Amino acid sequence: MKTYYDRRAFEYDDWWLGRGSFAERDRAGWDEEVDVLAELIGSLPPARTLDVACGTGFLTRHLRGDVVGLDQSERMLSVAREQAPAARFVHGDALELPFGDGEFDRVFTSYFYCHLEADERGRFLAEARRVARELVVVASIPGDDDPLERYEERVLDDGSRWTVYKRVFTGDQLAAELGGGEVLHEGRWFVVVRA
Template sequence: MATGHGRVRGSYDAVAEEYLGRIGGELAYKVVDRALLGVVVEEAAGGVVADLGCGPGHVAGWLAEQGAGVVGVDLSPRMVELARREQPKAEFRTGDLLALPAADGEFAAAVALYSVIHLEPEELLPAFVEMWRVLRPGGVLLVSFHLGDEVRRMEEWWGHRVDVDFHFRGTDAVAARLAEAGFAVEARLEREGLPEEAPTRRGYLLARRPR
């Protein structure tokens, strides 16, 4: 496992219950996110969708409600434990974005919503190579991230001691790493933060593993 991921894992273990309570219902007010996730479900055409960095499983649960088979993967064992409790219609695995616990071509589609924000710059390409590996030819990947060029370190989060870095990235930079990994970027979207969210601008990229 790459240096630093233990800090991320421990931080999310610490805030897991609070995260579920505060973030677990976020799709109710995220119209754009639901629309993009709907595209992923349609593209998967009944195949299995991977939720990479699934947290407490709320996105995986939404995908399952739309009729998709879903496998969620998260670095935090506590998050995976909560996801299994809260979302029995989906499968969950503990794993790292740099070494996904999945077979080659296992998934019809994948989403990585704000999970790549904890990767170091040099880890972004290897993570996208792993995502390419676990997608079947023609499969789509939806990636979201905070827009910018800064790194924010958090040592306190909702009253819990943590040690985690948030890497803000530009759309062009993320798109370039996707292309290096072999993806064809098909759509990009940027939006302002919602009142219910942290005050950051958000970026989305929809990419495809060519057939």
């Protein structure tokens, strides 16, 4: 997975922005919901925030307060440093966070939790709880007839093929996974839960 995200770093935002290989995708309401998501993230009270698996910083730049982004991919981080210059970025493993207990007020994570298999989700939650009291998770909503859990075939611009695990959640399912929480957003594409 590390190699996949490293190779995808410079084309990753095409997915958010509907460019490149995503230009022809039929995603009704996607752009509008991305705007809603950005606004919601920007409306979270300023806090010492750790954005775990921050990727290109596409959402990191909307977080307010003292913001640190962490990712395992140096190429992702190189994009993030350009895109979210107000934040600090750290190379590291989300399942073994290089921070002390309670060092942050909030852990934020987008499109990371949904790519973890069950045992890793447990490890991540323990680490998130150790470093911060609050956890905000952004994930994918199940589409009609979508299996909740699946392996997706992905093709990058260079033609390479990858298999990626994906778990999708309704708001209630995600809140239950996190041990209880508040559904901040549940739309056609995204779910956001604060726990």
